[in-house]
Amino acid sequence: MHSSLGVAVIGVGMVGRAHAAGFRTAPTLYGPGxxxxxxVAVADADPALAGDAARRFGxxxxxxxxxxxxxxxxxxxxxxxxxxxxxxxxxxxxLAAGKHVLCEKPLAPSVADAEAMVAAAxxxxxxAAVGFTFRRSPAIAAVxxxxxxxxxxxxxxxxxxxxxxxxxDPTGPMSWxxxxxxxxxxxxxxxxxxxxxxxxxxxxxxxxxxxxxxTTITERAVPLGAVVGHAKAELSxxxxxxxxxxxxxxxxxxxxxxxxxVTASRAAFGHANSLGFSLFxxxxxxxxxxxxxxxxxxxxxSTPAATSGFRTVPVGPAHPYLTGGLPMDFPGVGYGQNDxxxxxxxxxxxxxxxxxxxxxxxxxxxxxxxxxxxRAVVESAHAHGREVALQPVPPHALATTS
Numbered sequence: 001m002h003s004s005l006g007v008a009v010i011g012v013g014m015v016g017r018a019h020a021a022g023f024r025t026a027p028t029l030y031g032p033g034x035x036x037x038x039x040v041a042v043a044d045a046d047p048a049l050a051g052d053a054a055r056r057f058g059x060x061x062x063x064x065x066x067x068x069x070x071x072x073x074x075x076x077x078x079x080x081x082x083x084x085x086x087x088x089x090x091x092x093x094x095l096a097a098g099k100h101v102l103c104e105k106p107l108a109p110s111v112a113d114a115e116a117m118v119a120a121a122x123x124x125x126x127x128a129a130v131g132f133t134f135r136r137s138p139a140i141a142a143v144x145x146x147x148x149x150x151x152x153x154x155x156x157x158x159x160x161x162x163x164x165x166x167x168x169d170p171t172g173p174m175s176w177x178x179x180x181x182x183x184x185x186x187x188x189x190x191x192x193x194x195x196x197x198x199x200x201x202x203x204x205x206x207x208x209x210x211x212x213x214x215t216t217i218t219e220r221a222v223p224l225g226a227v228v229g230h231a232k233a234e235l236s237x238x239x240x241x242x243x244x245x246x247x248x249x250x251x252x253x254x255x256x257x258x259x260x261x262v263t264a265s266r267a268a269f270g271h272a273n274s275l276g277f278s279l280f281x282x283x284x285x286x287x288x289x290x291x292x293x294x295x296x297x298x299x300x301x302s303t304p305a306a307t308s309g310f311r312t313v314p315v316g317p318a319h320p321y322l323t324g325g326l327p328m329d330f331p332g333v334g335y336g337q338n339d340x341x342x343x344x345x346x347x348x349x350x351x352x353x354x355x356x357x358x359x360x361x362x363x364x365x366x367x368x369x370x371x372x373x374x375r376a377v378v379e380s381a382h383a384h385g386r387e388v389a390l391q392p393v394p395p396h397a398l399a400t401t402s
Contacts, residue, residue: 002353004036006075010043010066010090011082012053015104019079019131020057022341029346030324035353040075043068046226066090070097077352079131079345080104083176084188088113091364095124100352102344104131106192107367109180111375114368121364127351129361132196132370134275136343138335139296141320142313143279143286144201152300153283155202158260160277162190163268167216167246173223173233178242182213183378185244191264193275195373196366198262201279204255205373209387211250211380216267218242250377255392273337285310294334321358369393 009020020042027037043063044050050062066082069075070093080090080103087108094101107130108114121128134140146152166172167186177189199205219241223233246267252260268274276289284300287310297310316331317323321343326335347358376388 002035002076004038005077005349005352006038006040006072007077007079007349008041008043008063008069008072008075009053009059009079009081010069011080012042012044012049013081016042016044016079016081017053017057018338018341019081019102019104019345020053020059021338022343022345023077023079023349024057025342026346026349028327029342030357033353033355033357034346034349037349038074041069041072049226066093070094070099076100077349078102084184085109085176085180088117091117091128092120095120095126095128098124098126100127100348102129102131102348102361103364103367105196105367105370106188106374107364107371109184109188111368111371114364114371118364118368127348127361128364129348129351130364130367130370131344132193132200132362132366133337133340133344134193134197135200135362136321136340136347137293138315138319138321138325139288139293140197140200142315143288143296143298145320146284146286146298147201147279147281151284152279152281152286155254155256155258155279155281157258157280158198158202158277159279160194160198160260161263161275162194162265163263163271163274164190164266165268165271167266168269170217170220171232171235172217172220173235174220174240174242175223178220178244181243182245182381183374185213185215185242185248186246186264186266187213187248187374187377188244190266190275191248191262191377192370192374194262194264195370197275197277198252198260199373201277202254202256202258202260204393205252205260205390206255207387207389208250208252208373208376208380210385211248211377212385213245213248213378213381215242215244216246248377248381250380290337293336 007023039059041061042053042059054062077100091103219239221235222238247265249263278287287297294315299310348361351360380388
């Protein structure tokens with residue numbers, strides 16, 4: 001049993017700050033038993049960003065290289081929240097140094113890189129997990145429980161979308177998000193969340209088909225300075241081609257025989273961050289939208305015909321993660337996406353400490369499987385929508401949380 005756990009976050013742009021805040025909050029959640037958590041370091045190539053994040057979130061020091069984190073004896077647990085192409089080198093380096101690692105999704109820029117990362121994790125003695133944060137949504141987990149328990153019957157069809165508008169503005173600066181080739185745009189950035197959600201609810205997919213991808217803004221100006229997240233920036237006169245997709249859609253068939261339709265867009269005007277789904281089963285239905293994270297719509301056979309239909313169910317302590325997960329865990333008290341990072345951080349810390357209160361974070365093999373599905377979507381798009389079969393998935397590879 002660890003007497004204390006030293007934590008670090010590498011990359012403190014948009015999502016990195018959520019990781020940093022999550023670890024700060026995690027020790028205040030749920031019951032006792034967690035070792036003392038020391039907020040040791042944040043690291044970013046931009047010294048100003050690193051220093052500001054350390055100050056804001058209460059970390060003892062700021063670093064400018066991931067190697068400084070890997071070499072530090074006072075750090076045990078590390079979140080990796082940098083640009084996707086950097087994941088492999090950093091994760092492999094941290095595992096070699098004996099650190100426990102949580103890597104943001106998508107796991108890597110390619111299946112080959114992800115396979116190498118999974119091999120490195122298998123050779124290490126430490127925990128290596130991937131961060132599919134929406135698995136920690138109380139609302140999504142509540143719907144999953146209803147479906148898994150049989151209360152809604154068997155899944156018939158799932159329609160899921162993730163609509164964002166960060167790529168709508170043609171004056172938005174060029175960044176790593178717009179480089180990398182087909183499949184590395186909306187599909188990797190937000191579609192990876194969707195694919196994980198689709199399988200979290202309905203089980204492993206057997207095939208994908210009918211995939212299409214499109215790019216609305218085909219070139220962007222190079223910024224004059226550093227860009228954090230999707231923020232605006234002063235632009236240069238140099239313009240570069242956008243290398244990946246703004247939109248993607250496809251259909252899928254589950255191993256169970258049920259079906260799904262999936263759409264992801266980073267150019268959905270008016271939708272800043274709208275993940276949602278409608279689920280139809282043999283004895284009921286449910287829907288969720290991240291714009292209203294504290295509720296789900298449910299319809300089932302429990303009500304008389306005269307009053308049947310969808311009803312709004314507020315998320316509360318009867319649902320996963322909320323009891324003990326909020327300072328005031330009373331019915332009707334809302335939560336937001338930032339809280340999901342706190343739940344995730346707490347789960348990882350408990351996993352490292354050998355506790356079993358929360359479902360563990362999914363292993364790197366789940367991130368590898370996710371990338372194989374994304375690759376199949378790209379293959380379908382390149383083949384004018386041809387159906388592409390997916391290899392069967394061992395249950396441990398998904399290791400779903402609820």
